[in-house]
Amino acid sequence: MSKQANKVAFFELPADDMARASKFYGEVFGWSTPEQGGGNVWAFTTPADEQGNPTETGAINGDIRPRSKGFDRPLIMILVDDVEVQLKEVENAGGKVVHPAQDESQFGGPVWAVFSDTEGNHLGVYSFGV
Structure with missing residues (x-):
């Protein structure tokens, strides 16, 4: 990490x-x-x-x-090492993917996704890759 x-x-x-x-x-x-x-x-x-x-x-x-x-x-956006890995962690802990990973690296942007935690709050995760 x-x-x-x-x-x-x-x-x-x-x-x-x-x-x-x-x-x-x-x-x-x-x-x-x-x-x-x-x-x-x-x-x-x-x-x-x-x-x-x-x-x-x-x-x-x-x-x-x-x-x-x-x-x-x-x-709120959380910087992570790997968006896909983090989304699996979210689901394993009872959260839900709201917007699957979207790769905007071709435009100089991040890979990002939005999830819902167990309380219904929406948060995002993003990464600029390795």
């Missing part, structure tokens, strides 16, 4: 109005919300590398994306 694996490392926030949400988080918390592409904006709470990962130990960044039927609540 890598040093960073199995830690909360990213968040995603749904918004009905991207400009309004960007303005709110910028004014209230001083977050930088530059365009990310695809209608999404980054939510930089701290300086970040080219993948949006924080460069400060213990900090997390995220993004704000349009609210949709499948994305209607904040989502």
Whole structure:
């Protein structure tokens, strides 16, 4: 397991109005919300590398994306070594896969998936591969 694996490392926030949400988080918390592409904006709470990962130990960044039927609540993302292995662990422990692994590495993104824990909370797992 890598040093960073199995830690909360990213968040995603749904918004009905991207400009309004960007303005709110910028004014209230001083977050930088530059365009990310695809209608999404980054939510930089701290300086970040080219993948949006924080460069400060213990900090997390995220993004704000349009609210949709499948994305209607904040989502905590956990960095893991292997998404498929982690999804098997989720299922073995009584959780359910909500959105199977999706590989966005061809676009410079991660492999990611969403699961539901035993209490019905949705969380995500992601990995940038080995």
